[in-house]
Amino acid sequence: MPRKAMVMTVGTGKDVWHGLAYSIENANPDFVLFLVTRESMEKTLPLIKAELERQGIGLVEYTRNTAIPEDAIPYILVEDNNINNTEKLLENYRKYIEKYVLRRGYSPGEISVDITSGTKAMSSALVFVALELELNEVRYVEGERGKDGRVTPGTERVVSQKPLRIxxxxxxxxxxxxxxxxxxxxxxxxxxxxxxxxxxxxxxxxxxxxxxxxxxxxxxxxxxxxxxxxxxxxxxxxxxxxxxxxxxxxxxxxxxxxxxxxxNPYSYYRVVDLFYNGKRRFMMGRYDDAVARFYRLLEYIAQCVLKNEHKMETGEIDLEKLKEKGIYEKWLEFRKNADLQRVGLQGAYYLLGLLGEPVDWTNSEEVRRFLHQRNYSILAHGFVPIDKEKAGAFMEYLEREILPKVVENFKRLSKNFEFPQIEVRP
Incomplete structure (x- = not known):
């Protein structure tokens, strides 16, 4: 079971001891920190202890050398006589709770405060500290009041508010x-x-x-x-x-x-996904990262078309198939001394052109400009940062001119890759 600690202001009003004892009995805490004044320590605290003893509940003051019986509640009391100085009490109460409760291993969610008695400054300070430290509960005892305006013993009930919900x-x-x-x-x-x-x-x-x-x-x-x-x-x-x-x-x-x-690792779904991954980087202001992904997108489009339409991969070009199609000599001339079976972006799109794929857009002035900007960026081979305008132009060109040609029903599919935006709801 979770442990429970209680922090309680102790005042000196008539019969307040009864309400405070009732609150302790009701909460059944494992530890109590009493915030007292000189007067309440002498007049009220003994009455609280006596009432709890009548109920069979022992209160034992904690010291390093005190053995606490299993059926008793250990407590520490701190005297603070700044009874009308809210600002000073705020500072002090925070220190007391941190020193005597939090450092004893209680989490904020295991701590309640009781403001049944004490001056207005004492109660206000303890509530503010409870909110600041995000403690579990603020409680007080109320009941039917007699002619003198005080709660009549025997009519008490606990009123509890849970700041933790907030x-x-x-x-x-x-x-x-x-x-x-x-x-x-x-x-x-x-x-x-x-x-x-x-x-x-x-x-x-x-x-x-x-x-x-x-x-x-x-x-x-x-x-x-x-x-x-x-x-x-x-x-x-x-x-x-x-x-x-x-x-x-x-x-x-x-x-x-x-x-x-x-x-399918060569799915056109992944083409759209990679574009939206870059788009999220753009929305986060990470323009170099976005352009790096857009460049990878162009590579991946070539890989997908080669794999899905021609059963080849950029890391293993089927030279026999090129010979069958009568394009091997052109491929050999293009590659010269380079690896014939492993190609990058430029080689992949040249090969797709030889295979009859409609990839003329790869030679457009816009694409050449975007690739030049990428190549001279810090995440490629240069030192020139990519700004919002350049990254945005690349992104818009892909979305407007390239992806609708490569991916069937691109606009309809796009909705599948927009990560949800959650509405803040209580």
């Missing part, structure tokens, strides 16, 4: 923001922190769902199609969250698309 939604919103910007590693780092902080089973299930989702699209973004499918299958099994995030249809499409890419 913190969870805030963190979740940050995860979604990272996901929507394709910052998958940042999202996973935050999800890992959330997994340590939040113990509520339903929240942990939602963290699990988001983790599978983020891991799936991260692996897809890294071309690990099998790993992506494994993660997205797990997310797809959590139907309540698919509905909550409106992702059911999108994950079905994603899984179907990944399956086609896994089945």
């Amino acid at each position: 913190f969870f939604e805030k963190r979740k919103g940050e995860v979604i923001l990272y996901f929507n910007k394709f910052l998958f590693e940042s999202a996973l780092t935050l999800l890992g922190q959330m997994e340590e902080e939040f113990v509520n089973p339903e929240r942990r299930r939602e963290i699990e769902f988001l983790t599978h989702l983020v891991k799936g699209f991260k692996k897809w973004d890294l071309f690990d199609f099998t790993g992506a499918m494994d993660e997205l299958k797990k997310a797809n099994e959590m139907e309540d969250f698919l509905k909550k995030y409106r992702l059911k249809k999108k994950l079905e499409i994603a899984l179907g698309t990944l399956r086609k890419e896994i089945d």
Whole structure:
């Protein structure tokens, strides 16, 4: 079972001891930190202990040399007489909780604070610290009040507010923001922190769902199609969250698309995927990375056409087939002293032209300019950075002029490769 710690301000009002004892009995914490004044330490604390003893609950002050009975609750008390100085109490209460509770191994999700008694400054300071440290619960005891305005013993009930719900939604919103910007590693780092902080089973299930989702699209973004499918299958099994995030249809499409890419490494699905991978880099402002992918896309298009239409690979050109087609001599003349069976971008497209493929666009002025810019970039052979304008022009040309000619139904297929944008929903 999770451990529970309680931090409690202790005032001196009439009969407040009864409400404080009731709160401790109700919460049944494993440890209590009393924030007292000189007066409340002398007048109220003994009454709290006596009331709990009547209920069969022992309170034992913790020291290094004290043996705590198994059925007793250890406590530490800290005296602070700045009873009307909220700013000073804020600073001090934060230090006390860090020193005496967090350093004892309690996580923020295992700590509650009780503001039933104490001055307004004491209660306000403790609430602010609870919010700042993202503690689990803020509670107080209320009940029926007598003629003197005080809670009548025996009518108490605990009122509890859970700031953790607010913190969870805030963190979740940050995860979604990272996901929507394709910052998958940042999202996973935050999800890992959330997994340590939040113990509520339903929240942990939602963290699990988001983790599978983020891991799936991260692996897809890294071309690990099998790993992506494994993660997205797990997310797809959590139907309540698919509905909550409106992702059911999108994950079905994603899984179907990944399956086609896994089945055929020379699939035209991968052509579109590689383009959208570069497009995401462009959207992230990583223009050199985007252009590197667009260059690889041109190479891959040649590989796909050679493989699918002519049963050849750029690393193993079938010279006998070239002889059968009567183009071997032209190929030999073009390659001169170069390897006849292993070719790069230029050789692959020259060969496709010999084979009768419509690849005239590879000799266009635009393509030559884009390839020149890539070749002189830092990720190729030069030192010239690629700016947004150059990368954007290359991307738009591919999308407008080349991909519709290479991939049948390119526009319709494109929707399969746009990673989902999650709406922030409570």
